[in-house]
Amino acid sequence: xxxxxxxxxxxxxxxxxxxxxxxxxxxxxxxxxxxxxxxxxxxxxxxxxxxxxxxxxxxxxxxxxxxxxxxxxxxxxxxxxxxxxxxxxxxxxxxxxxxxxxxxxxxxxxxxxxxxxxxxxxxxxxxxxxxxxxxxxxxxxxxxxxxxxxxxxxxxxxxxxxxxxxxxxxxxxxxxxxxxxxxxxxxxxxxxxxxxx
Amino acid sequence: xxxxxxxxxxxxxxxxxxxxxxxxxxxxxxxxxxxxxxxxxxxxxxxxxxxxxxxxxxxxxxxxxxxxxxxxxxxxxxxxxxxxxxxxxxxxxxxxxxxxxxxxxxxxxxxxxxxxxxxxxxxxxxxxxxxxxxxxxxxxxxxxxxxxxxxxxxxxxxxxxxxxxxxxxxxxxxxxxxxxxxxxxxxxxxxxxxxxxxxxxxxxxxxxxxxxxxxxxxxxxxxxxxxxxxxxxxxxxxxxxxxxxxxxxxxxxxxxxxxxxxxxxxxxxxxxxxxxxxxxxxxxxxxxxxxxxxxxxxxxxxxxxxxxxxxxxxxxxxxxxxxxxxxxxxxxxxxxxxxxxxxxxxxxxxxxxxxxxxxxxxxxxxxxxxxxxxxxxxxxxxxxxxxxxxxxxxxxxxxxxxxxxxxxxxxxxxxxxxxxxxxxxxxxxxxxxxxxxxxxxxxxxxxxxxxxxxxxxxxxxxxxxxxxxxxxxxxxxxxxxxxxxxxxxxxxxxxxxxxxxxxxxxxxxxxxxxxxxxxxxxxxxxxxxxxxxxxxxxxxxxxxxxxxxxxxxxxxxxxxxxxxxx
Numbered sequence: 001x002x003x004x005x006x007x008x009x010x011x012x013x014x015x016x017x018x019x020x021x022x023x024x025x026x027x028x029x030x031x032x033x034x035x036x037x038x039x040x041x042x043x044x045x046x047x048x049x050x051x052x053x054x055x056x057x058x059x060x061x062x063x064x065x066x067x068x069x070x071x072x073x074x075x076x077x078x079x080x081x082x083x084x085x086x087x088x089x090x091x092x093x094x095x096x097x098x099x100x101x102x103x104x105x106x107x108x109x110x111x112x113x114x115x116x117x118x119x120x121x122x123x124x125x126x127x128x129x130x131x132x133x134x135x136x137x138x139x140x141x142x143x144x145x146x147x148x149x150x151x152x153x154x155x156x157x158x159x160x161x162x163x164x165x166x167x168x169x170x171x172x173x174x175x176x177x178x179x180x181x182x183x184x185x186x187x188x189x190x191x192x193x194x195x196x197x
Numbered sequence: 198x199x200x201x202x203x204x205x206x207x208x209x210x211x212x213x214x215x216x217x218x219x220x221x222x223x224x225x226x227x228x229x230x231x232x233x234x235x236x237x238x239x240x241x242x243x244x245x246x247x248x249x250x251x252x253x254x255x256x257x258x259x260x261x262x263x264x265x266x267x268x269x270x271x272x273x274x275x276x277x278x279x280x281x282x283x284x285x286x287x288x289x290x291x292x293x294x295x296x297x298x299x300x301x302x303x304x305x306x307x308x309x310x311x312x313x314x315x316x317x318x319x320x321x322x323x324x325x326x327x328x329x330x331x332x333x334x335x336x337x338x339x340x341x342x343x344x345x346x347x348x349x350x351x352x353x354x355x356x357x358x359x360x361x362x363x364x365x366x367x368x369x370x371x372x373x374x375x376x377x378x379x380x381x382x383x384x385x386x387x388x389x390x391x392x393x394x395x396x397x398x399x400x401x402x403x404x405x406x407x408x409x410x411x412x413x414x415x416x417x418x419x420x421x422x423x424x425x426x427x428x429x430x431x432x433x434x435x436x437x438x439x440x441x442x443x444x445x446x447x448x449x450x451x452x453x454x455x456x457x458x459x460x461x462x463x464x465x466x467x468x469x470x471x472x473x474x475x476x477x478x479x480x481x482x483x484x485x486x487x488x489x490x491x492x493x494x495x496x497x498x499x500x501x502x503x504x505x506x507x508x509x510x511x512x513x514x515x516x517x518x519x520x521x522x523x524x525x526x527x528x529x530x531x532x533x534x535x536x537x538x539x540x541x542x543x544x545x546x547x548x549x550x551x552x553x554x555x556x557x558x559x560x561x562x563x564x565x566x567x568x569x570x571x572x573x574x575x576x577x578x579x580x581x582x583x584x585x586x587x588x589x590x591x592x593x594x595x596x597x598x599x600x601x602x603x604x605x606x607x608x609x610x611x612x613x614x615x616x617x618x619x620x621x622x623x624x625x626x627x628x629x630x631x632x633x634x635x636x637x638x639x640x641x642x643x644x645x646x647x648x649x650x651x652x653x654x655x656x657x658x659x660x661x662x663x664x665x666x667x668x669x670x671x672x673x674x675x676x677x678x679x680x681x682x683x684x685x686x687x688x689x690x691x692x693x694x695x696x697x698x699x700x701x702x703x704x705x706x707x708x709x710x711x712x713x714x715x716x717x718x719x720x721x722x723x724x725x726x727x728x729x730x731x732x733x734x735x736x737x738x739x740x741x742x743x744x745x746x747x748x749x750x751x752x753x754x755x756x757x758x759x760x761x762x763x
Contacts, residue, residue, distance in 0.1 A: 058601040064610065075264075083266040123601050132597040135543050135682065137618050139282035142543060142684035156596035159609065164258035164265075172610065177257065179426045182556035185388035191553045194591075194612040197257065 038074055042081035042089065046110060047096050051076055053112035054151075055158045057119050064172055072161035079157075095150035126151035169196040208457070211237040213754075214479050214494040216464045216509065219316025221727040221743040222500035223442025223450070224359065228751030229498070230455040234758075237492055238447075239462040239481060241501075242293075242312035245319065247443045251433030253287045261286045280307055281692060283320070288431045291319050297642045303651035307691030308504060314460060315443040316502065317694070320431050323412045323439050323559070324586065325365050325741040327356050327376040331570060332735040335624075339580050342532065342627035343703040345732045346713030349376070355745035362449075363440045363744065364418040367410030375565040375584075375737065382415045383408045384424075384560050388552050389589035389615045394562070396676035403567045403574060404672070409560040409586065412440035412741075421445070426556030439559070461485050463643060466513035467497055467522050467723060475763070476522070476723045482643050496722045496754050496763065500747070503728030504533075504633055507699035508648050510710075510717075510725075511635050523700070523710050523717035530634055532627040532701055533652045534734040536693035539686040540662045541585065541620035542669035544678030549615055553591060561588030564619065566736055568664070579660035580626070583736045585669065587619035617678060621665030624736040625658050625690070627698050652690050662687075695739055697731035715750040722763040726750045 040048040052073040059067035067073070080092055100110040107118045114122065131146035133156065148156075162168055169175060173196035212234035215225045222238065229236045244250065258264040265285045267275075275284045277295040284292050293310035300308055311317040330349040337344040353376075360379040368383040386394060386408055394406040413424045421444060422436035430439055437444035450456040461484040468491060470477045478493035499506045507530045513522035521529045564585035568576050593613020598605060631652035639647045654662075662685055670683040690696075703709020706718035715730050717723040726747040728739060735742075757763045 059606050060603050062603045062606065064606070066606070079263055079266055083263050083268055085269045085272075120602070127599045127601065133594050135592075135594070135616065135618075137539070137541070137543060137620055137684070140539060140686060142539075142686060143682055152596055155601070156594070159595050160264070166257070166259035169257060169259055176555070177255070177427065179556035182385060182426045182554070182558045184385045184390075184554050184558075185552050186555050188551050188553040188612070191555065193610045195553075195557075197557065 040074075040077045040081075043077050046100070046112075047093070048073065048077060049112040050096055050100060050110065051154070053119065054123075054154055055161075057116075057123055058155055058158055059162055065167055067158050067162050070162055070165035070167050072158050072165070075161045075165070076154075076157055079161075099150050123151070163196065209490075209492055211235045211457070211492065211494045212758075213237070213496045213498065214239065214492055215498045215500060216479065217241075217316060217500040217502065217505070217727070218314045218442050218447065218458065219311070219500065219502060219727070220318045220321065220440075220442065220740050221747045222316070222498070223318060223446035224744050224747040225498040225500055225724075225726065225751055226442075226450040226456060226458075227446040228748050229496075229755070230450040230453040232751070232755040233453075233455065234496075234755065235455050236450065236457070237494065238450075238456065238458040239464055239479065239492070240314045240458060240460050241463050241484065242314065242460065244458070244460045245291075245314045245433070245443055247437065247441075247448065248433070248435050251435060252290070253432045254429060254435050256287060256432075277307065278309055281309055281694075283309070283431075287429075288320065291431065291433075299639055299641060299647050301636050301639055301647065301649040303649050304653050305689035306650040306652055307689065308648075308650065308696070309691065309694045310502065310505075314447070314458065315441050318441040319433055319443065321694075321740060322738070323430065324409055324563070324738040325360075325363075325367075325378070325412045325440075326410055326563075326737040327378055328352075328735050328737060328739075328742050329374050329376050331374045331566075332733060332737075335581060335735075336627070336733050341580070342733055343701065343705065343708045346702050346704045346709075351713070352742070352745050352749065355749040356741065359741070359744040359748050362419065363412055363445060364414045364421070365410060365412055365741070366415040368407050370405060370407060370565075372405065372565055374570045378410060378741075380410070381418065384411070384413070384415060384558055386562065387554050387558075387589055388549050389546050389617055390562055392546070392549070393589065393617055393673075393676045393678075397564075397672050400675045401567075401672065403570075404564060405567075406562050406564050409563045411560045413559060414438045419445075424559065426558055428557035428559040430559050463645075464501065464509050465489075465645065466509060467499065467720075469513060469515040469518060469522055469720060471516045474517075476720050482645070484643070487643065495758060496724065498724045498726065498747075498751070498754075499729075500725070500727045503696040503699050503731075504648060504650070506725055506727055506729040507633060508635070510700060512646065518719075522723065523720055525706055525719055526708050526710060528629070528701060528708060529710050530699050531629050531632045532698040533631040533633060533650070533690070533696065534625040534627055534698045534731070535652075535690035536625060536695045536734065536736065537583070537621065537623040537654060537658050537662050537665075538693040539620060539688055540623075540665045540669075540684065541587065541618060542666065542673050542681055542683045543616060543618035544673045544681035546589065546615040546617050546678055553612055561586055562619075576664070578664065579657050581624040581657070581661070581736065583621045583623035583661050583665050585619040585621050585665075587617065589615060589617040592616045617673065617676075619669050619673070621662070621669065622693065622695075622736055622738075623658055623661035623665060625654060625734045627701070627733055628652075628655060631690075633699060650691075654690060695728070695734070697728040697734050697739060700725050700729040701732045702730050703732060714753040715746060716753075716763075721757070722754075724750050724754055
């Protein structure tokens with residue numbers, strides 16, 4: 001079907017366009033060790049580096065874009081700066097500080113300065129100890145929601161930032177703003193990835 | 198703006214005035230205009246012209262600076278409504294400003310309002326079901342509230358009439374408790390919904406699971422386009438594919454040349470002339486200039502939405518009606534109802550991993566009421582009943598996966614597992630002490646008294662909710678779902694956005710505000726056909742009934758006008 005061909009082609013094109021930025025960010029990562037290459041609105045430099053390093057560990061660049069390729073870190077900074085109230089902002093600040101203090105206590109450095117192996121160890125531990133999100137119905141979480149903690153809520157924000165980015169939404173996930181028909185039981189193979197909308 | 202004459206000041210006298218332009222106001226305007234009456238529609242908020250004024254209709258998440266998130270200032274503006282979970286950047290402009298329009302909650306109540314041309318017809322869920330005699334006879338049978346002055350046979354032709362024009366899609370089932378509409382072809386169930394349907398219907402006699410009956414066009418209809426399955430309905434539909442005043446009734450009213458719509462018109466009161474013994478017009482405040490203006494007409498339809506309609510009538514005092522227009526019974530503002538909401542169950546469905554869907558169907562499944570519909574289904578725990586809405590979809594929260602890194606990232610690009618949920622809507626009894634009253638201590642931006650709302654769900658609603666959750670869990674477990682989780686997000690009334698009953702219909706002027714044709718008993722040229730008029734609440738969505746009652750009342754109004762009876 002022409003439509004499927006078109007979709008595949010779109011996928012290939014997406015691959016082509018992301019190859020360059022991901023190489024580019026690889027080159028930049030050396031620079032990241034000393035200072036950020038973007039100016040945060042809300043985060044301090046250490047906080048921003050922590051968020052970026054977490055996103056990069058959770059959603060690394062492979063043959064598809066990573067979280068940093070779609071600037072999920074910069075977006076989260078903007079969201080916290082512009083949509084959080086003062087209390088929410090302070091909570092975020094405290095949570096990052098606590099997270100880094102724990103990294104420092106156990107591994108001797110704040111998260112962005114840890115080796116890849118130590119970063120992995122930190123996140124494995126965080127995965128095991130963070131409660132999960134209850135399911136939602138029509139935008140409301142059901143049941144008694146345990147506080148999910150900093151790690152899982154940051155992970156959730158990172159995935160949100162990643163999935164709702166234009167690059168992911170239009171070129172990597174399956175995109176169809178005007179589906180026209182509703183096809184109730186279509187082979188997944190004909191759709192490909194998760195729908196972006 | 199070519200289609201609407203907003204320069205209403207020149208002409209102060211009309212044949213008819215309609216207060217409000219939402220679902221029922223729009224129908225009143227259409228019917229009155231088509232019957233040749235020069236009609237003035239007074240709208241509290243701005244003009245929203247179909248398509249032209251749907252600024253967010255084509256936005257993708259990345260087109261919004263915070264991808265749907267709101268700033269603290271925006272949240273503050275909707276500080277009450279935000280509890281509903283419905284307000285996002287894509288629809289924020291269609292929700293009323295809670296700061297400019299305060300109300301007081303004696304007991305918690307969420308009052309959701311849409312102050313613009315089209316009102317909440319731009320925001321509603323579009324589930325459309327006929328009521329049956331099970332509903333219209335309920336009060337008479339169990340003694341709660343007063344008897345409806347009408348029966349199904351009185352409204353049946355008007356259901357058909359409005360359905361043919363509005364376009365309702367659905368599947369005919371022949372159930373007595375949920376009469377079939379005049380249907381366009383139904384939307385389809387997805388594979389998991391079909392699977393769950395089979396298992397529920399096989400294991401539970403008398404329980405059916407059907408596709409929702411909705412005011413969405415599944416084929417082109419009356420010059421409007423069919424649904425494109427974008428599911429961006431609450432931003433306004435550029436195809437006119439769902440029923441809204443903006444796309445359907447107001448353009449029809451306008452086509453007659455008899456319609457004038459005046460935006461930014463805050464109706465203060467219906468003017469009652471003691472000497473003439475009838476209402477003679479409506480007083481407004483211009484929301485922008487604060488100018489007070491009186492408009493005159495022969496008949497008045499008050500369709501401001503349930504609470505605002507009662508508010509206006511309570512504010513309309515005269516020698517004859519010291520406690521509010523038409524309030525001889527003392528029932529004005531009382532008997533406030535809503536449906537319970539957010540109680541049900543959710544679970545996971547194994548299998549079907551190779552199946553997905555295409556299109557964002559703006560509709561789900563419906564399980565019609567099955568309790569207390571006959572002797573066999575009688576419950577000793579509660580009166581009346583409930584129905585479920587819900588649906589199956591591939592979701593899963595990737596943040597819950599105990600994984601991260603390259604393989605994790607690859608896996609979440611694929612859709613998550615199948616989930617299926619049902620959530621109940623239970624009938625709320627009409628309690629006299631669930632009420633609203635004028636609050637002269639808290640004034641709005643225009644110096645007018647606001648409303649105090651004092652309502653709660655009581656024992657019967659709580660018993661219904663308990664059964665909703667128990668049945669939901671049992672049905673989903675029996676259907677083979679995994680990790681089934683029942684829930685009851687206990688919440689106050691208002692969340693269902695089905696507020697009803699504050700100017701109820703009835704047979705007896707001593708116990709009701711309106712008669713069987715929605716006329717104020719003692720001021721027969723004043724009609725109320727929005728949620729305020731409802732005598733009981735059924736458990737099914739009420740909007741279709743407002744439409745049918747409005748068309749019926751408008752027909753009666755014009756006929757009475759011609760006979761010089763009003």
